[in-house]
Amino acid sequence: MYRFGNRVFEQQDATALRPQGRSGVQLRALAAVMLTLASCVPSGFAQQNAPGTTEKEASSLPSAPAPVLTQPFDLRQSERDFSKPSGRLLGDPIDWYKATTIAKASFVNSVRLVDLVKDGKIYLSLSDAIALAIENNYDIAISRYNLDIADTDILRAKSGAALLGAPSGLVTGTLGGTSTTLITGGGPGGTTMGSGGAGTGAAGLTLTTNGAGPLPAQFDPSVTGNIQFERARQPQSNTFFSGGKTSLTTNTNIYNFAYNQGFATGANLAVSLTNNRITTDNPFQVYSPLLNSIFKATVTQHLLQGAGIWVNHRFIYQAKNDRRITDSAFRQQILYTVNQVENIYWALVSAYEDVQAKDRALQQSTKLDEDTRKQLQIGTMAPLDVVQADSNVATDKQALIASQSNLNYQQQIMKQAIARNLNDPALEAAAVIPTDRVSINEIPEESEPIEDLVQTAFKNRPELEQAVLTLRNDEITLKGARNNLLPTLDVYGFYGSSALGGSQSPSGINFQTGQPYPPGTFPEVTYGTVVQHLFNSSAPDKGAGFNLTIPIRNRQAQSVQARSLIEYRQSELRLEQLYTQIRMQVVNAQFALTNDRAQVKAAIAARDYAQQSLDAEEKKLHLGASTTANVLLQERNLATAENNLITANATYAKDRASLYQTLATTLQNYGINLNDAATGNVTSAPLVPGLQPAKKGNEPSMKAPGGN
Numbered sequence: 001m002y003r004f005g006n007r008v009f010e011q012q013d014a015t016a017l018r019p020q021g022r023s024g025v026q027l028r029a030l031a032a033v034m035l036t037l038a039s040c041v042p043s044g045f046a047q048q049n050a051p052g053t054t055e056k057e058a059s060s061l062p063s064a065p066a067p068v069l070t071q072p073f074d075l076r077q078s079e080r081d082f083s084k085p086s087g088r089l090l091g092d093p094i095d096w097y098k099a100t101t102i103a104k105a106s107f108v109n110s111v112r113l114v115d116l117v118k119d120g121k122i123y124l125s126l127s128d129a130i131a132l133a134i135e136n137n138y139d140i141a142i143s144r145y146n147l148d149i150a151d152t153d154i155l156r157a158k159s160g161a162a163l164l165g166a167p168s169g170l171v172t173g174t175l176g177g178t179s180t181t182l183i184t185g186g187g188p189g190g191t192t193m194g195s196g197g198a199g200t201g202a203a204g205l206t207l208t209t210n211g212a213g214p215l216p217a218q219f220d221p222s223v224t225g226n227i228q229f230e231r232a233r234q235p236q237s238n239t240f241f242s243g244g245k246t247s248l249t250t251n252t253n254i255y256n257f258a259y260n261q262g263f264a265t266g267a268n269l270a271v272s273l274t275n276n277r278i279t280t281d282n283p284f285q286v287y288s289p290l291l292n293s294i295f296k297a298t299v300t301q302h303l304l305q306g307a308g309i310w311v312n313h314r315f316i317y318q319a320k321n322d323r324r325i326t327d328s329a330f331r332q333q334i335l336y337t338v339n340q341v342e343n344i345y346w347a348l349v350s351a352y353e354d355v356q357a358k359d360r361a362l363q364q365s366t367k368l369d370e371d372t373r374k375q376l377q378i379g380t381m382a383p384l385d386v387v388q389a390d391s392n393v394a395t396d397k398q399a400l401i402a403s404q405s406n407l408n409y410q411q412q413i414m415k416q417a418i419a420r421n422l423n424d425p426a427l428e429a430a431a432v433i434p435t436d437r438v439s440i441n442e443i444p445e446e447s448e449p450i451e452d453l454v455q456t457a458f459k460n461r462p463e464l465e466q467a468v469l470t471l472r473n474d475e476i477t478l479k480g481a482r483n484n485l486l487p488t489l490d491v492y493g494f495y496g497s498s499a500l501g502g503s504q505s506p507s508g509i510n511f512q513t514g515q516p517y518p519p520g521t522f523p524e525v526t527y528g529t530v531v532q533h534l535f536n537s538s539a540p541d542k543g544a545g546f547n548l549t550i551p552i553r554n555r556q557a558q559s560v561q562a563r564s565l566i567e568y569r570q571s572e573l574r575l576e577q578l579y580t581q582i583r584m585q586v587v588n589a590q591f592a593l594t595n596d597r598a599q600v601k602a603a604i605a606a607r608d609y610a611q612q613s614l615d616a617e618e619k620k621l622h623l624g625a626s627t628t629a630n631v632l633l634q635e636r637n638l639a640t641a642e643n644n645l646i647t648a649n650a651t652y653a654k655d656r657a658s659l660y661q662t663l664a665t666t667l668q669n670y671g672i673n674l675n676d677a678a679t680g681n682v683t684s685a686p687l688v689p690g691l692q693p694a695k696k697g698n699e700p701s702m703k704a705p706g707g708n
Contacts, residue, residue: 075327075678077144082151083158083323109419109427110135112682117430124414126345126436126691130670131682132418133341134334139171141420143333144678150319150326157319160218160262160312162211166322168329168466170336176347176413177340209564210473213480214306216315217262228254245281253277264309266302271295277502283509286517287502291527295534296496296541304486311483314476321469321476328469332462334677335661338670341417342657348414349434350650351407355700357642358403362396362705364614364635369393372628385628392632397705404702433699438653439692440600445659446593453586453663460664461582467575474568481561488549496541499533501525582662589659596652603645610634610641656690 086095113132116122134140150166157163230252239246255275262268276292278285306312369389375381411432415422422428445453458464504522509515533539551557614634620626660666667674670686 075147075330075674076151077147077678077680080148082148083154085155105141107420109421109424113419113427117426120426120430122427122430122432123435124345124418124432126342126434126688127685129341129345129414129418130338130672130686130688133337134672134677134682135680136418136420137174137337137341138420139174139337140333140677141680142171142173143330144680146326147330147678150323154316154319154323157315159220160216160315162215163315163319163322166319166326168322168325170329170333172336174337174340174417176410176417177343209481209560209567210477211315211318211480212477212560212564213311213314213482213484214302216312217264217266217268217306218260219262219264221259221261224258224260226254226256228252230254245283248280248282250282251279262312264312266307266312268300269297270300271297280505281507283505283507285505286508286522287500287525288505288507289502290505291501291525291530292498293527293530293534294496294498296494298492298494300490300492303489303491305483305488308483311480314480318473318476321473325466325469328462328465330678331664331667331674332466334672334674335462335664335666338666338672339657339661343654344410344414344417345434345436346438346650346653348407348410348432349437349653350646351403351410352434352700353646354643355400355403355407355702356697357639357646358396358400359700360642361635361639362393362400365389365392365396365632368618368628368631368635381628388632389628392635401704404700404704407700408702431702435694436688436691437694438649438656439690440597440649440652441690442597443656443690445663446590446597450587450590453590454583456665457582457586457663458579462664464575464578464582467571467578471568471571471575474564474571477564478561478568481557481564485554485557485561487551488547490547491544492547493544494542497534497537498539498541499530501527501530501533585662589655589662592655593652593659596648596655600645600648600652603641603648607638607641607645610638614638 086098086100088095110132112128112135113122116124116128146167153163153166230250232250232252233247234250235247236245253276255277257273259271260269272295274294277289278292279289281288301307369386369392372381372386372389376383376386414432415427419427501524503524504517504519506516508517508522510517614631614637617626617631617634621628621631657666660669666672670688671684672686673683676682676684
């Protein structure tokens with residue numbers, strides 16, 4: 001258990017942040033030795049603590065809270081794990097150098113959508129709409145690639161290279177619905193969320209020191225080779241050193257090889273083997289061809305800066321945290337897109353019912369207009385009443401045409417949210433008929449104690465998960481920045497040797513006699529013997545030493561370490577603020593849903609009253625106790641009441657979906673499988689609670705009304 005702010009959490013995955021290098025006592029002992037050696041260094045060399053703080057207070061860091069739900073490496077859109085190399089260590093080495101191929105994305109609609117098209121229409125339930133969005137929606141499809149991108153950073157970190165970063169933001173290219181995290185249909189004002197996760201500079205934070213500290217060793221070994229053939233003829237300005245020759249010919253073949261590898265402890269191994277084969281007519285050379293080989297192996301170990309397994313593996317730890325952030329961001333994307341599709345669906349339902357309401361209003365006004373004309377003919381109605389009835393019919397026709405246009409647009413909005421290819425003529429012409437309506441039966445979350453809902457949100461919200469993981473990465477950065485404050489102290493040791501060989505040069509001259517050497521004066525030494533001499537200690541070259549670098553005043557490292565700690569403190573405040581924002585969002589969402597339910601009930605009562613008032617006024621008109629103007633007024637009141645009821649139902653449905661999103665329980669409540677979402681293959685359709693089938697009846701006509 002550990003405390004962060006005013007909360008207590010259970011420690012999770014602490015090994016990912018635990019230093020595995022040299023202990024603090026050993027480091028302090030080495031630092032004391034170095035300071036003794038560098039007694040002339042000014043006092044400003046050491047990192048100074050803030051006034052009023054002790055060394056322990058300045059260096060201690062709280063462990064980040066860990067409500068981490070997303071486990072790493074589970075979500076992938078394919079079976080390929082990009083955190084692992086394509087070639088096996090003991091497999092075909094050619095695979096290490098082959099380019100990876102990524103299949104092209106599919107731009108074909110899923111079979112589920114094709115199956116829903118019947119008689120030129122798409123009868124769409126909310127469950128089908130969500131399933132189709134998971135399979136076809138472009139926002140989700142784009143986000144899936146982020147999972148593999150994050151895996152490639154893990155592979156990169158394992159080689160010792162710096163990270164490129166893993167994406168974690170929302171993709172919001174789908175039209176319609178909402179672009180905010182929280183829908184506020186009622187209740188006190190809510191707040192919108194800034195982007196979280198690994199986004200640099202998000203929500204007013206400054207995250208510029210990420211990756212601070214010494215660069216890790218290159219864990220992937222490298223082999224280099226240099227083969228060169230040189231043929232040279234050089235004029236001589238002094239023939240005394242060329243045996244009287246005015247030019248010398250030298251043929252040189254170079255065969256050099258080197259091996260280099262870094263290790264997690266901060267050690268580095270460098271091995272080199274150089275080979276020269278030189279043929280020359282220089283009389284000073286005993287051998288021609290001359291075989292010259294030099295071997296050298298050097299091991300270097302960091303003792304202060306860059307020393308230890310943890311500091312060299314910190315990018316791997318951070319890459320794995322970034323992968324968790326990407327997993328969490330993908331879950332957030334599913335929550336966002338599902339909520340957006342729900343909003344689009346209820347907007348479509350509203351448009352559909354609005355056309356029905358406008359059609360009924362036109363039928364009523366048309367019937368009233370016909371009755372008024374008949375009464376005019378028998379002399380019981382004034383001509384002005386007919387003109388008023390005609391005007392009302394024209395107004396209702398215009399309202400119906402506008403409603404039909406809106407329904408057409410909402411159908412297109414729905415199609416682009418659940419389909420990838422809108423160019424299919426059958427799909428383009430198909431009308432979308434929503435088959436579900438919202439039920440106003442109370443859901444458990446409406447009456448659940450607010451504190452229980454808040455704790456549910458704290459446990460499930462991906463923004464909190466991402467903020468905590470980002471804070472863990474900040475801790476890694478802090479420790480790297482601290483390590484970078486240390487002087488550089490390296491110990492190294494090397495072993496090498498050299499060997500010569502070849503065949504006696506026919507041009508070699510014994511300058512004591514002035515005659516060429518007799519054949520066999522210098523025994524032939526083959527290349528195999530030369531290599532043997534490299535490792536039999538016949539001509540060794542070995543030694544050990546220390547390299548020490550003490551940056552005077554160390555201002556750059558001090559500034560980075562101080563800046564990283566300041567940024568970390570910012571992130572702590574942002575995390576606490578996020579808890580407060582989420583609490584307010586939950587309170588707001590529950591209040592909004594309570595208000596929405598009351599609004600729906602009030603709208604139903606108002607609609608029923610308007611309907612009864614219209615019926616009564618029409619009866620009065622037939623008895624001569626009312627006027628056309630009064631009947632038209634009641635028709636307008638009924639149309640307004642029906643519009644209010646449609647709006648209230650849609651607001652309640654949207655705010656109920658928003659409450660699930662605010663609590664981040666949409667996936668659990670709807671039975672959405674996150675692995676299915678990652679692969680884009682929905683094996684079982686979501687089951688959305690709180691719905692009822694639409695009442696059977698005639699579908700609204702999309703044909704423009706004719707004129708009278």
